[in-house]
Amino acid sequence: MHNRLTLLASSILLASISGGTAQAALYAVDPGIPGDRAYPLDSGNKTGYAAWYQDTHGRTLDLCLSKAVSSRVAGAPGAPTYMCILNPAPGEFDDTQAIVFPTNFPDETFWFAADGSITDAATGIDLGYGAAIEAAFNGEVADGNQQSFARIRIRVDVPAPGVYTVTHPYGVDVFNVTQEEFTDTGGTNAINMTRDIGIGQSGDYTGALKGDIGPFLRSVNGPYTETNPETSQLEKFVGDPNLEEQVTGSPFNTNYLRIQGPNGIDIRSDTFAVSGKLSAVDLPAPALVKRATYSRGNVDGAVVAHQDVFTMAPPPPGTVNFLDSAGTAVTMTEANSTGSWFGQSAVSPSSIPVSLQVTADNHLAIPTILPPTTVSVPLTDLVTITRAEYSLGNGRLTIDASTSDRMTPPNLTAYSGRSGALIGELIGGANKTLSPTSGTIPPATIRVVSANGGSDTEEVVIVP
Known part of the structure; x- marks a missing residue:
């Protein structure tokens, strides 16, 4: 909440x-x-x-x-x-x-x-x-x-x-x-x-x-x-x-x-x-996908993966489902009549990019509503910035970030602000880092973007 x-x-x-x-x-x-x-x-x-x-x-x-x-x-x-x-x-x-x-x-x-x-x-x-x-x-x-x-x-x-x-x-x-x-x-x-x-x-x-x-x-x-x-x-x-x-x-x-x-x-x-x-106006059921991400890694020699979808749509008796990257239908679960839905598939995507199909149907709750709404959304990895720090002493910006794809980690690239200048590419595996000398003016925020579509934005912490 x-x-x-x-x-x-x-x-x-x-x-x-x-x-x-x-x-x-x-x-x-x-x-x-x-x-x-x-x-x-x-x-x-x-x-x-x-x-x-x-x-x-x-x-x-x-x-x-x-x-x-x-x-x-x-x-x-x-x-x-x-x-x-x-x-x-x-x-x-x-x-x-x-x-x-x-x-x-x-x-x-x-x-x-x-x-x-x-x-x-x-x-x-x-x-x-x-x-x-x-x-x-x-x-x-x-x-x-x-x-x-x-x-x-x-x-x-x-x-x-x-x-x-x-x-x-x-x-x-x-x-x-x-x-x-x-x-x-x-x-x-x-x-x-x-x-x-x-x-x-x-x-x-x-x-x-x-x-x-x-x-x-x-x-x-x-x-x-x-x-x-x-x-x-x-x-x-x-x-x-x-x-x-x-x-x-x-x-x-x-x-x-x-x-x-x-x-x-x-x-x-x-x-x-x-x-x-x-209203007497007939409108399609809302379907607003908040997140569609995947994670995968190697556990004891076996691939463990999941695809996670979060959607806002009408609560029960409305229904929501999505087709995962393998085309399998996954029934989503709603939280306490709030209209927040979640569903998970244990399939590892065979390729990226790929799109998922999310469908919301609300005709049981509102009989006059139009046929179910289906939206297509890209499946991306989940990027998390764990450190965004600028040192006043040496003018160096340090960025640490990770991707949820630990099997084949994609490239991560850092930018100044949400759509600002290129800072550089992070180095490493699933956990990557970048520490360039950025000059006397630190950026207020940095954004890290994955080659597989994920991204995260974080405010820069200023240290001595």
Whole structure:
């Protein structure tokens, strides 16, 4: 498990931070032509937004603009229990009238939203949490101002200064509330973080694919079917935002909120209010291969080998398999409904390069999904840099690296950075080394590439 760990030196609002994430959070976004996107798909109401996002579990969510209401929670006059989040705004959006872009349109809507909270009178903890794929505007509600982003928001009233750890479905965040900050705020919103990833120009909605959100959380009691009063069509939703329910879908299997802090604070909640409308668009099953590597060596005169494949794809009842280098089908195993699959073959590849065929099938979980998806990926050795060190004293860079092919070790070549200048070829067998005089300026990182396709990147350690 990899958790996003954010250390905040203060409780100042943290917004629009971008960066890589370990999981492939979302898989695909509607590639429609900007300005020609519509919602619903069969209407003439152009919004300019992407119609849908798909996650790595295979679920596709439309931009949620339906006025279907919950059959589980009764509404009140002027306050319908919509299955989508449609917040009225005086002078801008009247939810009692037809949604028309841009003259009567919400200033924020969602493809997905999940809200959770922890309130504990005994400790004084009051935590609010939000995770969303949001549609908003850069300025007024107008064509050309559309934008989307993946959001994580955490706000906490705390009873004392100290270090607080918040575990949530999409990672772990750590906050240090100083005595000065606690004195200034009295503990109210002493933790106040918003992380928006993927904000782009109008018409480019790919940025949210790199955010923390995904796969989409969904109620363990869903999906729910409701009738759209404007179209009389039945629509399905992954949750009911008017209810707090247990969920599934966390890429880390952390389908809960938990806060730990000073003086033994440790409180947990496992319910969320979730909104998301399942799309009628049929899309292939996701299949995202994270790694396909082989290892082999000689043990007591016999060749011992294995081919290892790691893939992100829909969890069971979906299935994943791969054809190894000998063409033998290998059934892969999934971990705890997270969508992370692993499979291993004991075959030694007879030649390199060679490609493996990985197939994901999710029609049992989502009957409308298209036929299984098969992708071809190269099988490579696994390269590991064990030392990347630069000496200020003699200006010498030392690189030690190894290859997982210990039978016929391929050449290993070092480069400065991910795609920088050639440094040189490492010398040795499966464990190789290189120690050139590199001058007065060390590289920040080095990359070692194998002739059999493997590679590794490491930061250079500076020593006297």
